[in-house]
Amino acid sequence: MKLKNVLKSAGVLGAVGLGSLASQAMADQEFLLTITRPNQLHVIDMSSNTIARTCDIPGPFGTGSIALSPDNTHAYVLSNGTKDVYGFDIRNCDITFKAEQSSPTEQVISMQSIAVSADGKELYTVQNPIKKLSDRFEVEQPRLAVFNIKDGMDAKVVRTFPVDRRITKIAVTDENEVILGGADLKGINPKTGEVRMVSKLASWEKGPLWLPPDAFAMHSQGEQMHEYIMPYVTAKFDSEDWNFETAEWWWGISRVDLKTGKATRDEVLPFQFIIFNFVADPRNPDILYGSFNTLSKHDISKKETLIVHDMPHTYYDLNISGDGKTLYVGGTSSDISIHDSDTLEKIGSIQLTGDMSTSDLRVATIRN
Amino acid sequence: MKHLKSLNKKAQLINQAVSPEEVEDVVAMQTVVGCTATTDPGWELDPFGGLGSLCQPMESDLYGCADACWWPAQVPDTMHTYPDWGKDVAKANEDWRKLDGIFEDGE
Numbered sequence: 081m082k083l084k085n086v087l088k089s090a091g092v093l094g095a096v097g098l099g100s101l102a103s104q105a106m107a108d109q110e111f112l113l114t115i116t117r118p119n120q121l122h123v124i125d126m127s128s129n130t131i132a133r134t135c136d137i138p139g140p141f142g143t144g145s146i147a148l149s150p151d152n153t154h155a156y157v158l159s160n161g162t163k164d165v166y167g168f169d170i171r172n173c174d175i176t177f178k179a180e181q182s183s184p185t186e187q188v189i190s191m192q193s194i195a196v197s198a199d200g201k202e203l204y205t206v207q208n209p210i211k212k213l214s215d216r217f218e219v220e221q222p223r224l225a226v227f228n229i230k231d232g233m234d235a236k237v238v239r240t241f242p243v244d245r246r247i248t249k250i251a252v253t254d255e256n257e258v259i260l261g262g263a264d265l266k267g268i269n270p271k272t273g274e275v276r277m278v279s280k281l282a283s284w285e286k287g288p289l290w291l292p293p294d295a296f297a298m299h300s301q302g303e304q305m306h307e308y309i310m311p312y313v314t315a316k317f318d319s320e321d322w323n324f325e326t327a328e329w330w331w332g333i334s335r336v337d338l339k340t341g342k343a344t345r346d347e348v349l350p351f352q353f354i355i356f357n358f359v360a361d362p363r364n365p366d367i368l369y370g371s372f373n374t375l376s377k378h379d380i381s382k383k384e385t386l387i388v389h390d391m392p393h394t395y396y397d398l399n400i401s402g403d404g405k406t407l408y409v410g411g412t413s414s415d416i417s418i419h420d421s422d423t424l425e426k427i428g429s430i431q432l433t434g435d436m437s438t439s440d441l442r443v444a445t446i447r448n
Numbered sequence: 449m450k451h452l453k454s455l456n457k458k459a460q461l462i463n464q465a466v467s468p469e470e471v472e473d474v475v476a477m478q479t480v481v482g483c484t485a486t487t488d489p490g491w492e493l494d495p496f497g498g499l500g501s502l503c504q505p506m507e508s509d510l511y512g513c514a515d516a517c518w519w520p521a522q523v524p525d526t527m528h529t530y531p532d533w534g535k536d537v538a539k540a541n542e543d544w545r546k547l548d549g550i551f552e553d554g555e
Contacts, residue, residue, distance in 0.1 A: 394503040412508040434538030437511035
């Protein structure tokens with residue numbers, strides 16, 4: 081909250097003492113970050129739901145994937161069709177980091193995958209390289225690429241380790257293991273390249289009555305809970321004849337606690353409508369909210385959908401305020417829809433200068 | 449093919465590829481993760497066989513399908529092939545009429 085707004089609040093309340101005024105002035109500041117076309121990073125003050133500043137990202141749009149530094153003062157974004165990475169100080173839009181991943185002989189794409197180490201010193205991407213030969217392209221082994229953030233505007237890869245194909249969203253645990261969202265959920269040690277299975281999906285062993293899971297990791301906005309959620313859909317058949325009409329269809333989630341690196345995987349809700357992304361309520365990890373053509377609220381401890389609210393258009397993703405009271409629903413078009421998390425009723429809107437497309441909605445909490 | 453002899457490395461590779469024992473099995477991408485998962489809504493039918501769970505309206509989903517190379521047959525692939533397709537249209541819901549089709553002959 082800006083000091084001006086604090087003083088304004090103090091005037092309205094009348095009897096605010098110096099002590100509480102000081103505590104408000106020292107309060108954490110929450111900013112909602114997203115990227116719009118043609119290629120701007122917006123920093124939205126969540127206390128007023130207004131755009132605090134807009135940072136121009138060099139190059140063409142790059143799917144809008146955003147990773148935050150541990151202190152949340154810097155945002156790292158994919159640009160130029162996800163080939164390049166830029167880092168911004170979100171307090172003033174200064175560009176502090178740049179890495180061009182491709183070269184004239186090798187094209188490198190990072191499908192959403194960008195994360196910052198737990199100590200804020202390294203940046204990780206999953207690179208999908210293609211060697212550009214004179215008469216053909218050769219698809220090469222995907223790799224985890226490590227950059228030193230202090231290398232600034234001419235950062236080069238300092239280490240690489242081979243990883244699986246089809247990795248999209250990644251995240252870092254407090255122990256600095258990089259969680260890789262792919263066909264299975266795996267973790268890699270970015271110092272040694274050692275890989276471990278975190279949560280099986282494609283290779284799960286639930287038996288012949290379960291449909292192999294169809295998972296989705298385009299977004300994972302779990303910063304308020306410090307977690308990584310990968311939704312999936314599956315079905316339980318009543319026989320090995322696999323009758324799709326009589327099967328039980330389920331939403332499931334693979335869920336990683338980024339504090340401990342421990343994961344759970346469970347079928348949490350009947351599959352009744354499409355949800356692109358889930359976010360948990362910081363006050364109760366059993367309460368999930370989902371977005372797509374509807375905004376929905378669920379209690380996964382009871383495997384129940386509590387509220388479904390129709391939306392005027394599709395929204396790919398959502399995030400939530402630190403107090404759990406306000407939902408921000410975005411992606412796709414150029415407006416962020418704001419909702420009361422108790423009722424899911426719309427309480428506001430933020431109009432942006434361009435479409436968010438597949439961009440993240442990240443919450444950066446700057447602690448004083 | 450048995451009467452033809454490959455003259456260069458590329459042709460030899462093609463010969464190897466058409467040999468049945470060299471062709472790898474096609475594995476269904478059941479767990480796709482991230483791109484065109486089978487329960488994603490498409491452009492024709494949703495996973496329930498209807499239209500209600502398609503992205504709505506179409507223009508809100510155009511860039512989401514183009515920028516991440518999500519549905520490259522239905523919309524131009526702005527990540528690789530047609531990076532300038534949406535260059536002058538920041539908001540598809542307002543200016544979707546300016547997003548033209550792609551014609552290979554350039555017309």
